[in-house]
Amino acid sequence: MELANIEKLIEKYFEATATVQEEQQLQTYFSQEQVAPHLQEYQPMFQYFTNLKAEKSTRNVPLQPRRKNYLKWISVAAVFVLTIGLFVNEWDKQQEAEEAEKAFKDFKMAMSLVSENLNTGASHINYLTQFEETTNKIFRTGNN
């Protein structure tokens, strides 16, 4: 490229009125070996920018934040379920105990009823012994 043109571009470059394409032309001009002596002072600047372009990020980006989140929520859910389970279990036990107590009461009542009836039944047996005694008396007198 002719020198006059380059000089003009440089002027535009410093006024920041050059287009991107024109700036690219300048960069290619300054990245070559032969640069006009009076323009050499600009070379480091363009060289620097060209060097910068070659810089690359070397680290890979780990993109697994979602799975971690999943795990967190799963553990929260597990704890929740566990607590509910324990609570229900406890409540169930209590219910069972109450039921057992009620059953015991019922049984007790039934048994006391039975024993009462049995007692009245047993009191009638006294008549029976009386009857036996009198018959014995009769038989004894009969034998005598």
Added chain:
Amino acid sequence: MKQAEFLRTVLPFKDKLYRLAKRLLVSNEEAEDATQEVLMKLWSKKSKIEAYNNVEAFAMTMTKNYCLDKLKSKQAGNLKLVHSNYKDENTSLQREVELKDSVSFVHEIMEQLPEQQKIIIQLRDVEQYDFDEIAKVVNMNPTAIRVALSRARKYIRQELTKKHNYGVS
């Protein structure tokens, strides 16, 4: 949006994010951290990505904001690494040494620029964005960007000439 699709949209400009972050934060490690952070944020917002018509500009803005925040916090205050492994060019040794020297000098000059100008220079001279694209990232109107860019470039030139003439005049 699937992971593969996300990577396909993001990877083309990942290095640009990194370079911008590095321009502002200087250290390699911090720039990598910033890039990763920004991409993770993008990934968490992936459902909304389709709504943005320019994901790259959006990501660049995020990087810019992240880096400026970083700089504001004291964390970055005590960390400074100077990166100086520049590629060799096939010029004569004498010239090469000289050039290398001047190139790292440009780096030093760049460091002196205010953040806004650093960003603009980076976007324009390295990533070759046009003014409209830069406007989206830095939230300035194109004329103001042009002025800032011109000022930054002239500043670099002025400092370089100063060095060039050092001991001569």
